[in-house]
Structure formats: C-alpha cells, structure tokens
Amino acid sequence: MNRAEIFNQIKKKESFLCVGLDPDLNKIPKYLLKTEDPIFEFNKAIIDATKDYCIAYKPNIAFYECLGVKGWESLRKTLEYIPKDIFTIADAKRGDIGNTSKMYASTFFDNLNFDSITVNPYMGKDSVVPYYDFKNKWVILLGLTSNEGAKDFQFLKLENEKAVFESVIKKTSEWGTEENTMYVVGATRGDLLKKIRTIIPNSFLLVPGVGSQGGSLQDVVDNCWIDDCGLIINSSRGIIYAGSDVDFAEKSKAEAIKLKHEMRKILSDKKII
C-alpha cells in the first residue's frame, strides 16, 4: 500500500486509528477458549467490530510466536481475514545483519503479506536496507519508544549534544524515503514530539501510548500534524480489552468509535474532510 492510498483511507474512514491485535489467552473472554482457535476467533470478532473505524491493524508478533505453530497459524488466518484496504503492521521489532534481515523481510512481506514491519535500527544500515527491496512495503523504525527503558540508551547525550534517538532518526532517514519509511514515536514524549517532527518533517509516524499509557491525541496532533495527516495512532489494550465477556466486541467497537469521532473532528478542523 503506498502513501497516497493510506491518505485516501484516512479520508474515507475519517480516522487515523490503528488497532493493536495483541491477543493473550489469559485475557480474552473465557468462553472463547472452548473454540478450536481462540486467538483467531477473538481477532475475527475484533476486526468485524472495528474495521469501519480504523485504517490499520498491528499484531505484535510475540503474542502469536509464544503459542508455537498454532500461533503462527492464527496469525496467518488473521492476516487473511483483514480487509485488503486496511494497512497491516507486523510489530516484530526485528533487527539482524543483512542476509538475516532479508529472511525476516521475506517472512513478513512475502509469506504473511504484511504491508509493513517494525524494525530495531540499533545494528545499523546493513540491518535495515534489505527491507527496502520489497515494493510498496514499509519499514517502521523505532524512533523514540514509549516505554520507561527508552531513557537508558535512546536519551543518552552524544558529544554533539544531540540525543542518541535524534541521531538514529536523522541517519536512518537517509537510507529510505518518505514513501517507504515510518517511525515509531511514543505519544508520551510530549515536548520531544515537535523536535522529532523537525528532523523528519514529512514522514508518517506510528504513535503508541495514547490513552492507557497517558499520551494525549491532541498533543500529538498539535506537534506532529502534516498535510496528509502523517499520523497513525495505535491503541491496543484500550480497544481489544474494553470488555471481557460475550459483549467484548461491542465494547471494542464503542471504544474504536469514540477515537474515530475524536479523529473525525481533527480531520474536519484541518479541512481534510
């Protein structure tokens, strides 16, 4: 899916919401455990309930991988079930030397047909560029993560007085283009959002941390908005675990609609719709 198509979806859906599909057997409604493939049944219900209100789905691969062969089967079925006009993100945070990165790219782009994959840039250029061999696919690099541990290394000050994350964002932005590279930037990063936008003035950002982690949608929009929106806002737990009983999908739908309404107002204020 190319950038213009993503923007078209944003306008059509009046939303720039991504739903994180992180199904946990300990958290999904108990009655689903009796079905043959509880993970897929859960995802299917969430997709049915939210597909009109979001433009992307982001399965975190760890949640499937930990279930072994069965988990990979659930992931494959989930990918096939997601409507083709919705952007898909393999939240895999992979990163390895060149030849190996090529294999990870093949896994997620060829075999599972994801539109994009999250990549950890720490090992440098040869660990990232193999993903660019795939047309109309996206690399989503860790720019500044939303977790507490981000301060351990991403915030370290370099001799040029920049932080490590600034250098990572700047240098990696020279490897790809704004048509094939996005950045993960945590919504909890307040004042740094504006700084990041100056380094990559025209790249799409994938933003976790709105809602349950305390980040504000309005802050993100105020600091990072660009002409074609340039934002994909992710919510995982806030949507998929909104309910825990037979009506869980209805409750997820209500949460997705709430966020979509906030986003519609923003898109309208910005005269996009």
Add this chain to the structure above:
Amino acid sequence: MNRAEIFNQIKKKESFLCVGLDPDLNKIPKYLLKTEDPIFEFNKAIIDATKDYCIAYKPNIAFYECLGVKGWESLRKTLEYIPKDIFTIADAKRGDIGNTSKMYASTFFDNLNFDSITVNPYMGKDSVVPYYDFKNKWVILLGLTSNEGAKDFQFLKLENEKAVFESVIKKTSEWGTEENTMYVVGATRGDLLKKIRTIIPNSFLLVPGVGSQGGSLQDVVDNCWIDDCGLIINSSRGIIYAGSDVDFAEKSKAEAIKLKHEMRKILSDKKII
C-alpha cells in the same frame, strides 16, 4: 545450564566452539530437498557430525521463521535432537517492552527449551529484565556486533567520550549477573576487545566473526581470556557449508575438528586441560 556446567563442558570437550545452525534451502545439498523435512535432515547430519567437537549450537531464528509453520516444526525437532549437555542459543535478537519480552522469553525458554536467547538492548531495562525470571537460562545481549552497520550507532561518541556500545555494556551489566548474562562481541573488533573485557571482566562472551568474517581466534583469546575461559566462539557458514554434496557432513566435521584442535591447544597452554 549454569556457568559451572558450561565450563565443565569446555574441559570435557576440549573446545569452546559454537556451531551456528543457519540452514538455507538455497544452500543445503540439493539431494536433501527431496526429503520430507530438509532443514531438519540437514541439521541432524550437522549435529551428528559436530556434536563431539562443540559445546553449543546457535540456530538463527530468521532461517526457520521464514519457512512458516514448517520452519518452526523443523526448529522444534532440531532442539529436541541436540544432546542435552550442549548449550543452546536462540539467536533471535528480540527486544520489546516488558510484557511482550516476557512472551518472547516464554517462547524460547519454556516452549522450545533453549538455554539462552540473544536480546537487543536498545529499548532499555524493562525490555531486558523479563528474561531474568527464568532460572538457569541466559540472556545474551548485543554488546558490539561484527557487522559493518555497527559503526552507525554503536560507535557514536557520547558526551562523556565513551562510545554508545560501552555505555550499553556497562549499564546492562548492572541488570543481570555474570551467571545469567553474556555479551555478543564481534571477533572483528580487534583493539576494542580488550576495552570491552575491562568493562565486563568476568562475563562470558559469545563471539561471531572468527574465520569467514576475518576475526582471529588468537586475538580474541589474547584480549578476552579469563579463568574459566569466558568465551564461546561461533562459526556458522565456515562449518555448515564446508561441503555442498553428499559428503557435506564429513566436511563440516573436518572443519569443526580443525577449530577444536586450535582450541585444545589454547586450553592446554592455559593449563585448563
């Protein structure tokens, strides 16, 4: 497997060699492709041929993941086939926020019963510590990688004049212990090996890059040797692709024996055996 057991294996086998099990359908002998599970058949032959000369096996997970469900099945069978007194390393380079790291840990430690996993420390403390909940298992952190791209970020100079990789090694060494944490350090790093040893004077190092990538075993030993050896030297392609025909396992065996002999001499010189 605990540290004393690893050292016992080193003395018993007279070797500190790790064989990287990175089977690629495009590289393994053609005749194996006719078997039901070529990847497992290849690994089985390599293990049979080399198990007396190495103390560890390190499958790089990308090589299995890219084959989908079938690849994970080959990986599971491989793990079950490796003799129980040989240390196993899941070369997965995972790294994610706390809850997700716990799932990756469960995948490789519980489900597949690996002794250790390689972890990318870039996301910080909460992405690493969940692995320490598993007893007698090891976290192997990326210290300084052997690839060209390492210079992009790992070599950046901090305001305190240290390089990023030095700060990463120093800080992460406070999270675990020398009984549950090792470091990946590329053999190609020459003069830096000694510096790294001063930061982590008593940790085991997993060292790729000897042989095909140009690193010297003697350099590594001269700079990083400690009382209980403290080194696991990995060779992947140099061993597993030593041959490409029906005698491939014999050729792998010859390569493993060659390295074991070098290591036996070193262990003898150091009066370990």
